[in-house]
Amino acid sequence: MNVFAWLVVVVFSHALFHFFWYLPSWLRYLTSLDILAIASYTFAISLIESVLLLLGLLVLAALLPGKLLRQHFSTQGVILVWMLSAWALLILSAINFFLPQIVRLQRALPGGELVISLVLFGLVILSVILAPYYLARRQPGFAKGVLALNERASFFLYLYVPLGILGLAVVILRNL
Numbered sequence: 001m002n003v004f005a006w007l008v009v010v011v012f013s014h015a016l017f018h019f020f021w022y023l024p025s026w027l028r029y030l031t032s033l034d035i036l037a038i039a040s041y042t043f044a045i046s047l048i049e050s051v052l053l054l055l056g057l058l059v060l061a062a063l064l065p066g067k068l069l070r071q072h073f074s075t076q077g078v079i080l081v082w083m084l085s086a087w088a089l090l091i092l093s094a095i096n097f098f099l100p101q102i103v104r105l106q107r108a109l110p111g112g113e114l115v116i117s118l119v120l121f122g123l124v125i126l127s128v129i130l131a132p133y134y135l136a137r138r139q140p141g142f143a144k145g146v147l148a149l150n151e152r153a154s155f156f157l158y159l160y161v162p163l164g165i166l167g168l169a170v171v172i173l174r175n176l
Contacts, residue, residue, distance in 0.1 A: 002150035003057060003077035005157040007050045010085045012160040015046040040170035047164025057081075075136045075146050087125055 019042050026035055057077055135142045 001157070002074045002147075002153065003081060004050065004054050005150065005153040006078050006081045007053050007057075008046075008160045008164075009153050009156045010081060011050045011053070012043075012046045012156070012164070015042050037170070037174065040167040040174075043160075043163045043167025044171045047161065047168060050164070072136060072143070074150065075143050076133055078146055078150055079133065079136055 019039060023035070026038070030038075057080070061073055061077070136146065137143075
């Protein structure tokens, strides 16, 4: 449940950020019902995305050896969600801000050097994801801190999941 709570926090927060980013422009040309419909779709998709991500983590835990993810699923699953969310945010920011420079770099570098750069980047990502696993297993204080934060995330679970279910109901009723 803790892993699902953090998945819900991350996915819904990202969706709500973008919803409120576009809201001022929508207020100029959409009706209130249209904006509520967009919010319903946002909540419904966020709930479905959260459930699918949890299923992916559960499948990963079932496929990997027990020591890697199954034994300490709550702590390590939350750390994995945090790290992947942070990397996704950094990568998306880098793509948005540095895409023209990346395209110029790709044209300037021969193909082999670009492949080496991507492999090194992948190793950095892998090491940053694996470092918290090591900390969670070797440092009991770190694991206790993660579990303490897990309790605080459950509040958002009770807030966002009903909104997601309500949004899903509205989407189903609108499409009947």
